[in-house]
Structure formats: C-alpha cells, structure tokens
Amino acid sequence: MTETKVRTMTVAADDDGIRLDRWFARHVPECGRGQIEKLCRTGQVRLDGKRVKAGDRVAAGQAVRVPPIAPRAEGALPAKRTPVLSDAEADRLRACVIHKDADVLVINKPAGLAVQGGSGTDTHLDAMLDALRFGAAERPRLVHRLDKDTSGVLVLARTRKAAQALTAAFRERRTQKLYWAIVAGVPQPREGRINAPLGKVRHGSVEKMGVDDDDGKNAVTDFRVVDEVRKRAAWVAMMPRTGRTHQLRAHMAHLGTPILGDGKYGGRTAFLPEAEDVSKIKQLHLHARALIVAHPAGGVLRVAAPLSPHMVKTFADFGFEEVLGRDEPMFDLDY
DSSP states (O other): OOOOSOEEEEOOGGGTTOBHHHHHHHHOTTSOHHHHHHHHHTTOSEETTEEOOTTSBOOTTOEEEEOOOOOOTTTOOOOOOOOOOOHHHHHHHHTTEEEEOSSEEEEEEOTTOBSSOBTTBOOBGGGGGGGGOTTOSSOOEEOSOOOTTOEEEEEEESSHHHHHHHHHHHHTTOEEEEEEEEEESOOSSSEEEEEOOEEEEEETTEEEEEEOTTTOBOOEEEEEEEEEETTTEEEEEEEESSOOTTHHHHHHHHTTOOBTTOHHHHGGGGOOTTSSOHHHHTSOOEEEEEEEEEOTTSSEEEEEOOOOHHHHHHHHHHTOOOOOSOOOOGGGTOO
C-alpha cells in the first residue's frame, strides 16, 4: 500500500546536523535510499520549501516535506499514514497546553505519547501539530524531545525564527531542566552529583545506555532526595547538566536506585510488588517538571508542569505532597 498524503515533519534538536538520508532512515524507514535520492532529484522532498539533495545536512527546526512513499519492491512494509485527529482528540491535545504566546507553546506531554515517529510508531506528536496552530500561519515546530514514557514540559516553537533561537539554546545547553522521579530505594548519599560517562551497551538482544569509563561520553546529573517512604522508595529531583540519551534512567540505575517502572534499566528491582496498585507502578515514574530557557522575544521563560495521572496516584499512595502553583526556587533544588 502506498502513502497517499504529503506529510510535514520537523527536525528535532537531536537530529541537528545529520544527513537528510540518515534522517529518513530514522523517521521514514519505509523509504529506501534509492527512493530518497530520486525524490530529492524530482523536488518532492524539500526542506523549508527548498529543493535539497539526499546528502545535505538538516538543521533542527526545519520542516521536511515527505511525499507519498511507495513500499520497497521486496519485503517492504506498508507506509504509515499520518493520523487524522478527531475533534475530541484535538481538544485533548490542546488541553495539554500550559503556556502559549506569539512565539512559544509549551505542553505537558502525556506519558506514552511518542514525540516523533519511527519504526513501529504510528501515533506521535509530530503528526498532530496542526491541532496546535491556534490560528497561526505556521505549524508549530519541535525543538527538543522527551522519551515516549516520560511526561512533562515540552517546548514548541510557533515560528521558524523562534525555532532557530530555541534550538540553539537546547543544543548549546543554555537551558535549566528539573525532573522529578520516584525511584526504588533511597539514593546514598541523599544528594550530590553523578559524573559517570555513558555509552551504548548490549545485554543479550537489548541495547541500552550504561556507564562506560573508557569510551563513554561525559554525562553529569545533580540530584537530591526530596522525600522517602520506609526506605523502600524516594522522590528525587534531578537536574541533568548534559543531555545524553536516557541519562537520568541510566544514572539512577547506576546508583542502585532505578526509576520506578523502568524495567529496561532496573530489571525486577524497578518494581515494588507490595504497592497498592501494581498496574500503576509498571509505568515509568519520570516527569519533566520544569524548565527555564531564554525566550526568543527577550526575557526568560519559566514553566512548570503538573504531574501525570499515574504519578499523582503514586504520590498519594506514598504520602508525597506535590505543591502546585508555588514559584519554586527550582534550579538550586531548594525545597
């Protein structure tokens, strides 16, 4: 089956600077290399409306025109269709907006919603962004990512100029991010800095990030225990000082206190069988709580996102008190 609609996808900060054909391999895997080159030659693939070659580099914030893709001749999977949101689905997405101005949108991303598509991912935020135009001429653009199972603050740019400014801020680490997690066990010490380089490691058929003192990339996380329950679990606030893949998950597992529900990094120790509602505990308990970034129009943007429903439930079960609406001195973690 052939994809019958033109799609517009946004280059995220994590893909900044890679070749266009590699970007397609990541996000439109049903399109072969030969197809990409042909589509570029015929002007069907474009970046921000301009013709491009398969070997050209993409920049974060750019809009990629993805034309209808025919399946590969042998063993190809059907191309994925861009989902059409119902009015109710669009309303639910718009209800996630926690900040909106002429340049910037911020949503409280639900846990379980992928930010961008890929192999096996039919539903993702990037395909839904038209629902967040709010009458604007331009489609919102992604400028950074959160993992599918992580909830919380996600920033979108409403113009290309804003996308360029925000993307540069994220790429150059001119942001401050605060995450909340519930972990199995209580970190010792209760606060400090984790300075442990991370690289890809393989355990059987599973590839993940792990501490690699020889070849890993620099990874630094500040953390503090905010509260604990019977030494079985703790609420931890974390500030990543670098931006490695799965950094917080790998660093908490490295301390011996994996994030609750994170079976990939914590195995059985990431679950508490005595919890009141085991089904809730099986979800990842990691939330992008707050962020500070320079606003494209000047000044500073500070945003904070309420907890996702499954973490609200676990907070209540453990007796942790989330105080909403306070102007936290978040970024020195002074609770």
